[in-house]
Amino acid sequence: MAGGPARIVNLFALIELMLLLCTHKSFCVSMTNSKSSIQADKKADVLLPYTSPTASPQPFLPLLAPSPLTPFTNSTIPQLSGLCVLNFTSLTNMLTVTSTDCMAAFAPLLANVVCCPQVEATLVILIGQSSKYTNTLSLNGTTSTHCLSDFEQILVGQGANDSLSKICSVHSSNLTEGSCPVSDVSEFESTVDSPNLLAACEKIDIVNECCQQICQNAILEASRKLAQKAYNLLTLGETHALSDHSSRINDCKSVVLRWLASKLAPSRAKEVLRGLSNCGINKVCPLKFPNLDHVIKGCGGGISNRTECCGSLESYVSHLQRQSFVTNLQALNCAALLGVKLSRANITENVYSQCRVSLKDFSLQVGAQESGCLLPSLPSDVVFDRTTGVSFVCDLNDNIPAPWPASSQLPPSSCNKTAVKIPALPAVASGQTSFDSSDMNSFLYLTVLAALSILI
Numbered sequence: 412m413a414g415g416p417a418r419i420v421n422l423f424a425l426i427e428l429m430l431l432l433c434t435h436k437s438f439c440v441s442m443t444n445s446k447s448s449i450q451a452d453k454k455a456d457v458l459l460p461y462t463s464p465t466a467s468p469q470p471f472l473p474l475l476a477p478s479p480l481t482p483f484t485n486s487t488i489p490q491l492s493g494l495c496v497l498n499f500t501s502l503t504n505m506l507t508v509t510s511t512d513c514m515a516a517f518a519p520l521l522a523n524v525v526c527c528p529q530v531e532a533t534l535v536i537l538i539g540q541s542s543k544y545t546n547t548l549s550l551n552g553t554t555s556t557h558c559l560s561d562f563e564q565i566l567v568g569q570g571a572n573d574s575l576s577k578i579c580s581v582h583s584s585n586l587t588e589g590s591c592p593v594s595d596v597s598e599f600e601s602t603v604d605s606p607n608l609l610a611a612c613e614k615i616d617i618v619n620e621c622c623q624q625i626c627q628n629a630i631l632e633a634s635r636k637l638a639q640k641a642y643n644l645l646t647l648g649e650t651h652a653l654s655d656h657s658s659r660i661n662d663c664k665s666v667v668l669r670w671l672a673s674k675l676a677p678s679r680a681k682e683v684l685r686g687l688s689n690c691g692i693n694k695v696c697p698l699k700f701p702n703l704d705h706v707i708k709g710c711g712g713g714i715s716n717r718t719e720c721c722g723s724l725e726s727y728v729s730h731l732q733r734q735s736f737v738t739n740l741q742a743l744n745c746a747a748l749l750g751v752k753l754s755r756a757n758i759t760e761n762v763y764s765q766c767r768v769s770l771k772d773f774s775l776q777v778g779a780q781e782s783g784c785l786l787p788s789l790p791s792d793v794v795f796d797r798t799t800g801v802s803f804v805c806d807l808n809d810n811i812p813a814p815w816p817a818s819s820q821l822p823p824s825s826c827n828k829t830a831v832k833i834p835a836l837p838a839v840a841s842g843q844t845s846f847d848s849s850d851m852n853s854f855l856y857l858t859v860l861a862a863l864s865i866l867i
């Protein structure tokens with residue numbers, strides 16, 4: 412057996428979880444197994460947004476819960492290259508969370524907010540932790556290829572989608588130093604103000620960091636210092652230095668993050684990394700806006716025909732929302748962006764209020780009662796529980812009218828507290844850090860089920 416390419420795996424649990432977004436806007440889950448397909452097409456209107464106020468934060472509401480749900484603890488044991496220096500064993504738990512966050516059919520729908528940020532954080536932590544032994548904050552070309560492939564195999568073995576590198580645009584080059592001139596740990600520490608960097612980032616305030624940018628500024632400053640070294644080298648005749656400056660700073664940023672991950676416990680590092688990536692995530696609208704001609708036609712000319720206008724708008728928004736789950740803050744950005752596009756097409760009346768478009772309309776709908784599922788603005792993970800299945804947190808405090816932009820300009824950033832006055836900004840957005848019991852009814856643990864087929 413030893414050394415041969417023998418398949419050591421003959422028992423694996425394969426989770427096949429298909430999520431169909433049905434035309435009638437309800438959330439359908441189809442359970443497939445490789446041969447037969449039982450489709451559970453239940454409307455999710457059994458979902459109740461209220462849970463006991465005394466409940467601890469685990470009351471998953473079992474929606475369409477399979478009984479009993481077979482655990483997929485015995486996942487595929489992947490065949491690894493043996494050529495990767497990363498210690499996957501030391502981060503077993505984190506890898507399991509990452510696989511769950513990127514679970515098969517959910518991965519594309521959660522890619523932007525949950526899955527890919529978690530994949531990136533996990534890779535940074537793996538390299539950071541290994542640097543304690545290798546003294547380098549990057550992998551070389553060959554090693555990076557092996558490591559990325561091993562990493563993917565481990566995740567896929569635990570139920571993750573098998574096209575993660577494509578979904579998350581991760582390439583093996585992302586594990587190298589790229590164009591950053593420094594990756595040696597001691598050189599790093601003698602180049603940047605490392606005590607200051609660590610102090611700024613070891614305990615970030617994930618609610619306020621996005622606006623205050625204490626850690627982000629320290630990371631940027633450190634990245635600039637590292638990138639600057641390329642020019643010092645240039646005078647010594649290095650050709651290595653010809654890369655574009657901003658992309659070099661960007662590559663150095665990855666090196667800085669890995670260094671931070673080497674100084675922090677993995678769980679703290681994850682919190683910091685996911686918190687930082689959510690700053691970027693919440694600033695944009697991740698949805699792609701297809702051609703608006705139909706809405707412009709329906710709503711043009713001073714909304715002469717309201718039925719037609721609202722019909723076309725509703726149809727447009729319901730197509731948009733099928734793209735992915737978005738956070739509450741992303742939904743605000745999407746509403747603003749669509750509003751600006753319509754204003755620029757001379758639709759200046761507030762069609763959101765005319766047509767009762769609310770924030771939740773910008774995210775996937777989970778029921779005939781139109782409970783939207785906006786993800787919280789703070790980082791969250793998908794949870795797999797043997798009895799309840801797959802769950803993730805939705806902020807249900809989302810039934811607020813989509814704000815119509817005051818002008819054809821995008822509104823100021825949500826950090827500008829004097830300029831942003833949104834009625835009832837979703838709870839998490841306004842500064843909640845933990846799901847304490849008094850806020851439990853803002854949340855719904857949406858439980859969507861997994862169907863498992865065990866292949867032996």
Ligand SMILES: *[C@@H]1O[C@H](CO)[C@@H](O)[C@H](O)[C@H]1NC(C)=O
Nearest residue numbers: 422424481482483484485486
């Ligand atoms: C998982 O595999 C181990 C060893 O292969 C076995 O002992 C255990 O019973 C299996 N568990 C399940 C739930 O299949």
Ligand SMILES: *[C@@H]1O[C@H](CO)[C@@H](O)[C@H](O)[C@H]1NC(C)=O
Nearest residue numbers: 496497498499500501502544
């Ligand atoms: C990997 O990490 C585990 C747990 O932290 C440790 O027991 C093991 O020795 C490490 N392996 C290597 C090759 O460093």
Ligand SMILES: *[C@@H]1O[C@H](CO)[C@@H](O)[C@H](O)[C@H]1NC(C)=O
Nearest residue numbers: 515516518519572573574578
């Ligand atoms: C993995 O994601 C792709 C989207 O890139 C999707 O087409 C595919 O169905 C997913 N795989 C599974 C097993 O659901």
Ligand SMILES: *[C@@H]1O[C@H](CO)[C@@H](O)[C@H](O)[C@H]1NC(C)=O
Nearest residue numbers: 496545550551552553554555
């Ligand atoms: C890449 O790194 C590995 C592990 O650190 C090392 O064994 C290998 O020689 C390196 N390859 C090159 C081309 O430097």
Ligand SMILES: *[C@@H]1O[C@H](CO)[C@@H](O)[C@H](O)[C@H]1NC(C)=O
Nearest residue numbers: 531579580581582584585589
């Ligand atoms: C990996 O690198 C490519 C190009 O260098 C970049 O476009 C991409 O965003 C990077 N991916 C991640 C996850 O950082």
Ligand SMILES: *[C@@H]1O[C@H](CO)[C@@H](O)[C@H](O)[C@H]1NC(C)=O
Nearest residue numbers: 709715716717718719720722
């Ligand atoms: C408004 O549009 C609808 C659908 O296009 C159409 O059936 C209806 O006759 C129109 N009403 C008026 C008053 O034009």
Ligand SMILES: *[C@@H]1O[C@H](CO)[C@@H](O)[C@H](O)[C@H]1NC(C)=O
Nearest residue numbers: 707711753754755756757758
């Ligand atoms: C908007 O209306 C103005 C004035 O009525 C007109 O000049 C302009 O061409 C219109 N723009 C579009 C995109 O229809």
Ligand SMILES: *[C@@H]1O[C@H](CO)[C@@H](O)[C@H](O)[C@H]1NC(C)=O
Nearest residue numbers: 823824826827828829830831
């Ligand atoms: C915040 O918005 C107000 C009003 O739009 C503007 O005057 C002010 O300059 C903005 N502040 C910042 C820091 O952007």
